[in-house]
Amino acid sequence: MQFKLHHTDQKSDARAGTITTDHGKINTPIFMPVGTIGTVKGVHQAELKEQVKAQIILGNTYHLYLRPGMETMEAAGGLHKFMNWNGPILTDSGGYQVFSLAHRRKITEEGATFASHIDGSRHLFSPESSLGIQRSIGADIVMAFDECPPYPSTREYAKNSMDLTHRWLERCVTFMNETSPKYGHSQALFPIVQGSSFDDLRTKSCEFIASQDQPGNAIGGLSVGEPIEDMYRISKLCCDVLPKDKPRYLMGVGTPANIIECISRGVDMFDCVLPSRNARHGVIYTRNGIMNMKNAKWRTDFSPIDDRPDAAPTSQTHTKAYLAHLFRVGELLGPQLATLHNLAFYLSLVTEAREHIIEGDFADWAASVLPGLERKL
Amino acid sequence: MQFKLHHTDQKSDARAGTITTDHGKINTPIFMPVGTIGTVKGVHQAELKEQVKAQIILGNTYHLYLRPGMETMEAAGGLHKFMNWNGPILTDSGGYQVFSLAHRRKITEEGATFASHIDGSRHLFSPESSLGIQRSIGADIVMAFDECPPYPSTREYAKNSMDLTHRWLERCVTFMNETSPKYGHSQALFPIVQGSSFDDLRTKSCEFIASQDQPGNAIGGLSVGEPIEDMYRISKLCCDVLPKDKPRYLMGVGTPANIIECISRGVDMFDCVLPSRNARHGVIYTRNGIMNMKNAKWRTDFSPIDDRPDAAPTSQTHTKAYLAHLFRVGELLGPQLATLHNLAFYLSLVTEAREHIIEGDFADWAASVLPGLERKL
Ligand SMILES: [Zn+2]
Ligand SMILES: [Zn+2]
Numbered sequence: 001m002q003f004k005l006h007h008t009d010q011k012s013d014a015r016a017g018t019i020t021t022d023h024g025k026i027n028t029p030i031f032m033p034v035g036t037i038g039t040v041k042g043v044h045q046a047e048l049k050e051q052v053k054a055q056i057i058l059g060n061t062y063h064l065y066l067r068p069g070m071e072t073m074e075a076a077g078g079l080h081k082f083m084n085w086n087g088p089i090l091t092d093s094g095g096y097q098v099f100s101l102a103h104r105r106k107i108t109e110e111g112a113t114f115a116s117h118i119d120g121s122r123h124l125f126s127p128e129s130s131l132g133i134q135r136s137i138g139a140d141i142v143m144a145f146d147e148c149p150p151y152p153s154t155r156e157y158a159k160n161s162m163d164l165t166h167r168w169l170e171r172c173v174t175f176m177n178e179t180s181p182k183y184g185h186s187q188a189l190f191p192i193v194q195g196s197s198f199d200d201l202r203t204k205s206c207e208f209i210a211s212q213d214q215p216g217n218a219i220g221g222l223s224v225g226e227p228i229e230d231m232y233r234i235s236k237l238c239c240d241v242l243p244k245d246k247p248r249y250l251m252g253v254g255t256p257a258n259i260i261e262c263i264s265r266g267v268d269m270f271d272c273v274l275p276s277r278n279a280r281h282g283v284i285y286t287r288n289g290i291m292n293m294k295n296a297k298w299r300t301d302f303s304p305i306d307d308r309p310d311a312a313p314t315s316q317t318h319t320k321a322y323l324a325h326l327f328r329v330g331e332l333l334g335p336q337l338a339t340l341h342n343l344a345f346y347l348s349l350v351t352e353a354r355e356h357i358i359e360g361d362f363a364d365w366a367a368s369v370l371p372g373l374e375r376k377l
Numbered sequence: 378m379q380f381k382l383h384h385t386d387q388k389s390d391a392r393a394g395t396i397t398t399d400h401g402k403i404n405t406p407i408f409m410p411v412g413t414i415g416t417v418k419g420v421h422q423a424e425l426k427e428q429v430k431a432q433i434i435l436g437n438t439y440h441l442y443l444r445p446g447m448e449t450m451e452a453a454g455g456l457h458k459f460m461n462w463n464g465p466i467l468t469d470s471g472g473y474q475v476f477s478l479a480h481r482r483k484i485t486e487e488g489a490t491f492a493s494h495i496d497g498s499r500h501l502f503s504p505e506s507s508l509g510i511q512r513s514i515g516a517d518i519v520m521a522f523d524e525c526p527p528y529p530s531t532r533e534y535a536k537n538s539m540d541l542t543h544r545w546l547e548r549c550v551t552f553m554n555e556t557s558p559k560y561g562h563s564q565a566l567f568p569i570v571q572g573s574s575f576d577d578l579r580t581k582s583c584e585f586i587a588s589q590d591q592p593g594n595a596i597g598g599l600s601v602g603e604p605i606e607d608m609y610r611i612s613k614l615c616c617d618v619l620p621k622d623k624p625r626y627l628m629g630v631g632t633p634a635n636i637i638e639c640i641s642r643g644v645d646m647f648d649c650v651l652p653s654r655n656a657r658h659g660v661i662y663t664r665n666g667i668m669n670m671k672n673a674k675w676r677t678d679f680s681p682i683d684d685r686p687d688a689a690p691t692s693q694t695h696t697k698a699y700l701a702h703l704f705r706v707g708e709l710l711g712p713q714l715a716t717l718h719n720l721a722f723y724l725s726l727v728t729e730a731r732e733h734i735i736e737g738d739f740a741d742w743a744a745s746v747l748p749g750l751e752r753k754l
Binding site for chain 1: 415416421423440445449676699703706
């Protein structure tokens with residue numbers, strides 16, 4: 001994996017770059033749709049490419065490990081072939097789902113033991129096993145196994161957790177150095193900054209993470225319930241310490257406004273379930289504001305869902321009234337159209353942000369779009 | 378609406394023709410996907426056109442009447458515009474859903490009163506109101522309001538019901554003659570043959586229906602639980618009586634094998650929820666047989682879902698293992714891929730049937746494909 005930084009904004013810390021993987025290029029800043037369990041819910045792979053214009057998607061190690069399992073995954077030749085997606089893929093470490101989804105979890109120096117939320121079977125995720133699984137999945141970018149402390153955490157808990165994450169990181173790096181990819185394409189490890197909402201811990205964590213000199217770096221433990229000002233402050237603090245010549249990935253963020261704000265603080269990569277999950281509940285993002293398609297007022301609005309030329313093609317050809325009807329009657333096509341819309345919207349937003357970073361007027365553009373992004377329609 | 382009969386098979390009664398509507402041509406024999414409530418479940422309109430290669434779709438008058446309702450439908454400019462489908466549409470009369478879905482129904486000479494299955498509100502469907510609603514929906518082909526007798530029915534019930542259906546048909550014809558389409562394109566009325574499984578009633582019904590000299594004719598009251606031999610015998614009996622120069626539509630039929638058998642008896646048009654409903658439950662039709670994707674044996678089969686060049690594109694690019702995984706984990710993409718597959722399969726089957734009718738070897742071809750269509754894999 002290579003990263004080339006093209007432009008940094010004059011009035012902000014926004015950056016435009018290009019990541020090159022063995023499965024293609026990614027223009028940053030970028031939003032990565034979440035394909036939890038080998039599918040971005042409700043979206044065909046061709047639609048992801050042609051309509052959403054996704055450049056990279058996420059897979060969740062925890063889910064893929066449980067089903068289909070690594071025997072099937074390896075027999076398929078990895079996730080790219082299993083799901084027929086030939087663009088770049090990033091996998092998380094599985095740690096987040098262990099802490100948020102699995103049962104009877106226990107953290108030790110070795111790793112985390114847990115019971116599957118599906119059948120109660122017991123498993124161990126460690127730095128080595130997480131990356132072993134990610135080798136079997138074959139993502140282009142793999143994440144270090146970390147502990148994401150709950151919010152709020154005491155300083156002591158946050159410090160101990162951070163130290164553990166750092167020790168685990170050293171084991172991740174060793175594992176990556178001592179093993180090879182399984183499918184002929186390379187895999188880049190991204191370490192994860194932790195430290196909760198304590199600025200000094202965050203600074204220390206960034207310095208340690210940077211010292212490992214991996215191809216990219218991630219900021220974890222945010223968007224977990226902290227005040228939004230904390231998220232913005234810590235994102236900036238981390239971007240100020242993390243090396244400029246490597247991409248910075250802010251995990252699990254966020255709303256369209258969050259993304260613009262964090263791009264301006266120096267973040268290059270984002271993922272979030274918000275656009276797809278909210279879409280399934282009828283919530284649609286546009287440049288003019290947020291619409292809840294379950295609201296009866298849309299049922300007689302025969303204007304397009306979104307008539308911007310960079311909106312999803314189906315948002316330009318279908319009306320708000322039709323989409324509202326589909327949600328009212330509980331038809332599958334409602335979540336399908338809404339998901340296509342929101343994901344295409346996120347991608348068009350980061351794409352235009354990038355254009356304005358390159359043109360040199362990002363800060364003005366960001367200020368002009370933020371009010372619309374947060375408006376409720 | 379015009380119908381041109383191109384070929385009739387020498388060894389069977391199979392026919393190849395073309396129906397021309399104001400929204401385009403339909404090559405017969407044809408299968409019409411069911412778009413119950415303004416959407417073919419799980420399928421985008423562009424996919425219907427480009428991947429399924431649907432030439433005409435169905436809408437259900439009962440469902441569309443209740444939601445979105447005719448005020449919204451007319452404000453949208455009819456169903457074509459409401460759902461953004463510019464190909465031909467056929468609507469049923471609503472009678473079938475009144476008898477199968479609505480509550481507290483009562484049949485009188487005037488029509489059928491019923492309570493909505495959604496909110497219990499009371500409504501009347503009559504020949505005039507059903508066709509008035511179908512005028513508001515704006516389908517290219519509209520169906521006469523009939524009574525579909527339950528199976529089995531006594532001869533007396535079937536005769537009285539048939540006579541009522543015939544009296545209602547005269548009112549339908551009068552209503553169509555005295556009213557105009559609402560959206561500038563023409564609407565063709567298809568009367569419906571009834572008479573349950575009584576051959577003499579069926580013959581009489583066909584003669585009466587034919588005497589009304591409408592642009593096409595439909596055979597109703599089959600595929601309601603009767604033995605398959607009855608369905609085949611009555612289909613043939615009706616086709617033998619109904620005029621040759623008009624399309625014949627067998628309502629609600631059926632499996633791929635049923636369709637081949639009924640094409641060979643002279644039927645030109647089919648609709649059925651079977652391919653799409655079964656798809657949502659993981660049942661896939663192929664030329665080699667029927668697969669249940671919930672069966673664990675498919676989870677490690679990395680061959681394409683269907684590698685025939687006329688299969689849905691996604692069936693050629695995705696594996697059985699992937700589709701089985703999607704059904705196992707309950708992901709939306711499973712029903713989406715399976716529905717695309719089955720509908721494209723039905724369309725490819727009737728398309729190839731038509732080619733063989735034109736080439737003159739339909740009967741041999743039908744005999745060669747039937748065993749595969751009915752095999753369980
Ligand atoms: Zn712009
Ligand atoms: Zn052939």
